[in-house]
Amino acid sequence: MALDKNMKILIVDDFSTMRRIIKNLLRDLGFENTSEADDGNTALPMLKRGGFDFLITDWNMPGMTGMELLQEVRADADLQSLPVLMVTAEAKRDQIVAAAQAGVNGYIVKPFTAVTLKEKIEKIFERINAGG
Amino acid sequence: MATDDMSKAQYLELAERMVRSLQEDQHAEFESIVEELTDLRETTLFQEVGRLTRELHEALKSFKVDSRLGDIAATEIPDARERLNYVLTMTDQAAHRTLNAVEASADLTEEFTGKSGHLLEQWQRFRQRELSVDQFRQLSRELEDFLALVQNNGTKLQANLSDALMAQDFQDLTGQVIRRVITLVQEVEDGLVDLMRLSRPGSSPARTEESAEAADKKARDDAKGTGPAIPGQDNDDVVQGQDDVDDLLSSLGF
Numbered sequence: 001m002a003l004d005k006n007m008k009i010l011i012v013d014d015f016s017t018m019r020r021i022i023k024n025l026l027r028d029l030g031f032e033n034t035s036e037a038d039d040g041n042t043a044l045p046m047l048k049r050g051g052f053d054f055l056i057t058d059w060n061m062p063g064m065t066g067m068e069l070l071q072e073v074r075a076d077a078d079l080q081s082l083p084v085l086m087v088t089a090e091a092k093r094d095q096i097v098a099a100a101q102a103g104v105n106g107y108i109v110k111p112f113t114a115v116t117l118k119e120k121i122e123k124i125f126e127r128i129n130a131g132g
Numbered sequence: 133m134a135t136d137d138m139s140k141a142q143y144l145e146l147a148e149r150m151v152r153s154l155q156e157d158q159h160a161e162f163e164s165i166v167e168e169l170t171d172l173r174e175t176t177l178f179q180e181v182g183r184l185t186r187e188l189h190e191a192l193k194s195f196k197v198d199s200r201l202g203d204i205a206a207t208e209i210p211d212a213r214e215r216l217n218y219v220l221t222m223t224d225q226a227a228h229r230t231l232n233a234v235e236a237s238a239d240l241t242e243e244f245t246g247k248s249g250h251l252l253e254q255w256q257r258f259r260q261r262e263l264s265v266d267q268f269r270q271l272s273r274e275l276e277d278f279l280a281l282v283q284n285n286g287t288k289l290q291a292n293l294s295d296a297l298m299a300q301d302f303q304d305l306t307g308q309v310i311r312r313v314i315t316l317v318q319e320v321e322d323g324l325v326d327l328m329r330l331s332r333p334g335s336s337p338a339r340t341e342e343s344a345e346a347a348d349k350k351a352r353d354d355a356k357g358t359g360p361a362i363p364g365q366d367n368d369d370v371v372q373g374q375d376d377v378d379d380l381l382s383s384l385g386f
Contacts, residue, residue: 015304024297060308060357067355089305089360091370096377098354100384109377110360111301114294116374 003125005030007053012036012043012069013087014061018110022056022087025114029121040064044072047079054121059088059095067102074103083124087112142172194330201323204316211365212313218362219306226302233296240285240292247278308359 009026011034013019019036026034035052037043039061047055055073057066064072066086073079085106086099096107105127106120146169153161254271257263263271361370371377 015307017300018304065357090357091361093369096380107377109374
């Protein structure tokens with residue numbers, strides 16, 4: 001099944017430059033329906049209002065971190081199956097394992113390439129569409 | 133000194149009463165004075181022990197503040213220096229990467245704007261019926277080459293723009309590092325303020341609990357996020373790029 005290019009994506013990062021980079025890369029991949037938030041505290045109410053199909057989040061942010069956001073999402077009945085891709089500079093093995101245990105669907109370590117972003121998004125939705 | 137004077141006066145008074153009671157054979161009075169003297173002696177001793185304990189306690193507390201500052205000076209300042217050097221390297225690389233993309237793109241656009249000028253001129257001559265059949269054949273070959281060039285250079289331009297875009301990730305990565313250094317500077321400032329407070333007599337440090345918290349600081353840092361790994365520094369237990377992340381995750385069944 002092909003990727004839904006109209007899906008609504010929320011990009012969460014405290015650095016506006018990184019949000020713009022991800023937004024531009026997504027546009028190159030054909031995803032134009034994106035919104036932005038600068039940390040978990042701003043992102044969570046947006047997600048709860050509904051309509052988002054995919055969450056891309058940083059980890060290290062002031063206010064609510066990406067990890068806390070992931071935990072909130074997984075604990076919310078309406079959001080628990082929302083695909084979450086973490087794009088972060090956090091590179092410790094323990095942290096990656098913790099993110100996996102918290103239910104992340106993909107993990108990209110910064111600095112990353114456009115190809116990596118494309119591959120991970122495709123892989124996440126391949127697995128979801130395969131029902132796994 | 134005031135306490136010493138008081139004890140001396142008390143001792144003197146008791147001694148006089150003791151001598152008098154002995155001379156007057158008042159045994160009960162004598163016994164009670166000896167008792168009082170022992171009490172006085174013990175009270176002074178306890179006060180002294182109390183004072184020493186307090187001093188020891190304060191000294192230990194100040195030692196904790198000192199040792200945190202010592203840690204900062206010995207490990208974290210050099211560490212911060214490394215981090216700031218990393219920021220320099222990253223910003224330098226990003227600037228060059230962007231400039232390379234801009235310079236390469238300038239060459240590409242120059243190539244097709246130059247050619248388009250010549251073609252426009254020929255095209256206008258053709259529209260005014262000034263070209264011979266041979267000249268038109270030549271123009272149509274040039275037009276075909278030009279369209280191929282636009283397509284080719286357009287693809288290259290797109291790649292250069294992407295590269296310039298990705299180069300901007302330095303702002304996020306170095307920003308996180310700079311934030312850590314700012315936190316460290318703040319901690320040094322607080323530590324120095326504590327030291328000043330300690331060196332003033334009669335004052336007590338307010339922030340000593342923080343030293344005790346240092347033990348679980350690492351765990352909390354990990355949960356909050358610690359920013360990018362610095363090459364040659366954060367090497368323990370850190371993945372070396374996306375391939376390592378993918379290997380780790382697939383080992384967990386991803």
